Amino acid sequence: MRFATYVHDGEVSAGVVSDAGVHALPGTTVLDLVRAGLPTAIAAGEQALDGPAVPLDAVRLLPPLEAPTVRDFVAFEEHVEGVVAGMGMGAGVVPEWYQAPTFYFTNPYALHGAHDDVAVPPGCQRFDFELEVAVVVGGVVGSDGASLTPEAAREHVFGYTVLNDWSARDLQRREMQVSLGPAKGKDSATTLGPFLVTADELEPYRDDEGFLALDMRVSVNGELVGQDLLSNMGWPFEELIAYASRGTEVRAGDVLGSGTCGNGGCLAELWGRRGPESLPSLQPGDVVEMTVEGLGTIRNTVVAGVELPPVAAARPRPRTRTRS
Structure with missing residues (x-):
């Protein structure tokens, strides 16, 4: 449904x-x-x-639901390989990526609908899309859960939707150099839609390892840029939910993104593989369309954003500990 x-x-x-x-x-x-x-x-x-x-x-x-929280994981190894090179953060996947899923919290107040315009964030010159699928917590009884096992987490899956994690790559790169974030590089817009598809409808796509083998595609201005299978994730959604709940709780309505797929799921990955000038950043007027098998299509037009003055730099600070 x-x-x-x-x-x-x-x-x-x-x-x-x-x-x-x-x-x-x-x-x-x-x-x-x-x-x-x-x-x-x-x-x-x-x-x-x-x-x-x-x-x-x-x-x-509109976005299918008003999500109380939005977590976004980074569960595709191929995506990580390309992006770390494209953003100048080294080469290859760090060993820590394989040890456990990694996620960040993004802005639940910046959710956009399937066909809404999306503005370039203030100060951004390297705007990007990210093709993902999100799971919505709820499940059989719509219950919350804490420290769930992956087996129990499956009972807490309500459904799935397409997610576009819009990214200001130049802002994100600066933030990541501080070993914290992403922050303003990620919180300007997240598209969810077009619908929330209940979990039972996608069971026919589940493979022998428990992954959903859904075809994922993204095009810019009608030209196919990326295509992957959702089953190329490093962890299934049940394990992502279980990890998010470790020592805390997940609640009905929480949205957990898969992270960006590989094989062109975003421009940053392609910049890392082909060179930074191989494809242009998104500009006002560009149309980004994403289709995921069984979930539908979202289609957003990039528009100019608000212009704001530059952010003030930190003031030089002496290390004196006495009043002058």
């Missing part, structure tokens, strides 16, 4: 999507449905399918 959050006639609604369009689910939100658990959500969706549908081209799709 595919759930959506959308605007129609000026009103924000939750709905379930069919071939006819989107059927309203009045009095609730997609986050409410996630917290209620899969059986309750699917029952509500089936009931809504009996009602009228609004054609998808008559609505504006």
Whole structure:
């Protein structure tokens, strides 16, 4: 089942999507449905399918849900190989990458819908896309969980959606030199959509190792730039959820990104493999389209962002410990 959050006639609604369009689910939100658990959500969706549908081209799709938190992992080895070279951070994958999944928290207030315009961040000259899939925590009973095993974590999967982790590579590179971040290099925009597809719909794609073998593609201005399989992740989503919950908890509605796929999942990887001038950075007017098998397509146009004055540098600081 595919759930959506959308605007129609000026009103924000939750709905379930069919071939006819989107059927309203009045009095609730997609986050409410996630917290209620899969059986309750699917029952509500089936009931809504009996009602009228609004054609998808008559609505504006918002992010499928208002995520309370968004974690983004880096689970594709091939992506890491290219990016570390492209950003001047060394060569090859550091041994620590293989020891455990790594993630950062990104900005839940900067989520964009499947067809929204996306602005270049202030001060950015090297704007980039990142093709990913995100899992949404919720599962059978919509419950929260702490220190989950991977087996238990599977019961906490509600569904999946396409994720574009927009990245200001020049800002990110400076931040990473401080051994902290990313921060402003990553928090200006994250696209989620077009829908939240429930976990049961993707089970036919699960391979013998427990990975989802979904085709992933990204194009810029109609030209294919990258293509990979989601099953090339280093860890399945259940292990990412389990790791995120170690010594703490994950809650229904939390979004966990897979990290960028390999084989051209972002420009930075291609810059690392082919050279920094091999492909231009994203510019206003560029259209980035991502399609993931079983999940759908998101298509965003890059637009000019707000212009702000340069950030002030830190003041020189003496090391005296007495008042002058």
